[in-house]
Amino acid sequence: MTSISLDQFYQQVTTALDTELNTLLPPDIQKEIGHFNVFSIEELYNRFREKGVMPYDRRTYYKISLISGRNRAEYADKVIDIEQNALLFATPKVPYHWVPQDVEQAGHFCIFTEAFLLPAKSGVVLDELPLFKAGGYPVFQVSDEQSAEIDAIFRKMHREIGSNYAYKYDLLRTYLLEIIHLGQKLQPVTALYPAHNASARVSSLFIELLERQFPIQTPQQKLQLRTAKDYADRLAVHVNHLNKVLKENTGRTTTEIISSRVVQEAKLLLKQTNWNISEISDSLGFAEVAHFSNFFKRQTAYSPGTFRA
Numbered sequence: 001m002t003s004i005s006l007d008q009f010y011q012q013v014t015t016a017l018d019t020e021l022n023t024l025l026p027p028d029i030q031k032e033i034g035h036f037n038v039f040s041i042e043e044l045y046n047r048f049r050e051k052g053v054m055p056y057d058r059r060t061y062y063k064i065s066l067i068s069g070r071n072r073a074e075y076a077d078k079v080i081d082i083e084q085n086a087l088l089f090a091t092p093k094v095p096y097h098w099v100p101q102d103v104e105q106a107g108h109f110c111i112f113t114e115a116f117l118l119p120a121k122s123g124v125v126l127d128e129l130p131l132f133k134a135g136g137y138p139v140f141q142v143s144d145e146q147s148a149e150i151d152a153i154f155r156k157m158h159r160e161i162g163s164n165y166a167y168k169y170d171l172l173r174t175y176l177l178e179i180i181h182l183g184q185k186l187q188p189v190t191a192l193y194p195a196h197n198a199s200a201r202v203s204s205l206f207i208e209l210l211e212r213q214f215p216i217q218t219p220q221q222k223l224q225l226r227t228a229k230d231y232a233d234r235l236a237v238h239v240n241h242l243n244k245v246l247k248e249n250t251g252r253t254t255t256e257i258i259s260s261r262v263v264q265e266a267k268l269l270l271k272q273t274n275w276n277i278s279e280i281s282d283s284l285g286f287a288e289v290a291h292f293s294n295f296f297k298r299q300t301a302y303s304p305g306t307f308r309a
Contacts, residue, residue: 006035006061009111016044026161032169034116036176038157041067042106060212062126063090064179065109066142066150070101073139076205076235080139085147087183089131089138093234095208097201108154112176116169124177131183134234140186153179203249206231206242210258214265219279223262226285228254263299266292270308277304 014021026037065088073080073088074097081101090096114126126132142150157175160168209231213223225231231254232239243254250257262284269280281292296304 223285
């Protein structure tokens with residue numbers, strides 16, 4: 001289970017719509033810092049359903065959706081049921097499962113990267129907004145009137161993104177910020193806590209969040225989450241609860257699972273790259289090469305240099 005990148009997202013969509021990539025990308029997008037695009041939920045959802053596949057929930061970009069239809073959002077510490085209209089804010093740092101409860105789905109969604117809303121351009125820092133923080137309630141049930149207001153903004157996005165207006169991305173940024181500010185004014189949906197599947201849900205989302213950290217593709221890329229507490233904080237659960245759940249479901253502690261995945265990545269980097277051991281150590285989050293060497297030897301009985309030879 002790995003995170004879906006923008007390239008993978010577009011591969012899914014072009015397959016579902018039987019179209020070419022250049023028909024989906026906004027004109028001149030390569031001249032813009034960051035990425036932005038907007039889609040119709042009804043069109044995509046129906047095509048995915050016809051082909052018997054569903055798009056991934058895990059992703060490496062931000063997403064805002066206006067959804068009309070019965071759905072359920074499942075997070076590690078909460079489950080949120082939606083009966084009709086909802087506004088959903090998704091960050092690549094918090095995994096969730098979005099489960100449609102019926103076949104009637106409509107609305108819009110836009111995807112964007114952090115670079116598209118750099119503070120210098122927008123005046124906001126995405127991960128400091130309550131909407132995108134771990135442990136928050138990023139799902140908002142909206143009235144028909146509120147839904148119509150947000151729908152109108154999305155329709156302006158659809159019209160503008162294909163235009164030839166020289167400053168269209170500045171305008172799209174304004175529309176995006178308008179939806180973000182509307183969301184911050186809304187009251188979050190009440191969360192439910194069904195006990196019968198909470199343990200399995202926490203385990204599943206932990207593994208998903210763990211896999212989001214990999215692969216390490218350049219020496220400059222740093223592992224963001226290293227400890228059991230890092231993962232518990234991101235999932236908005238207590239570290240003891242996370243450890244108990246994982247022990248019950250996998251037979252291993254949180255730290256053991258993390259260590260196993262880190263050493264797996266270390267082996268790949270040692271065998272398949274020409275990075276020096278210091279670069280590998282740094283990218284995997286070790287403060288000192290000696291710490292990495294001791295960790296690797298405890299896990300494998302080999303030093304990194306011996307394993308690479």
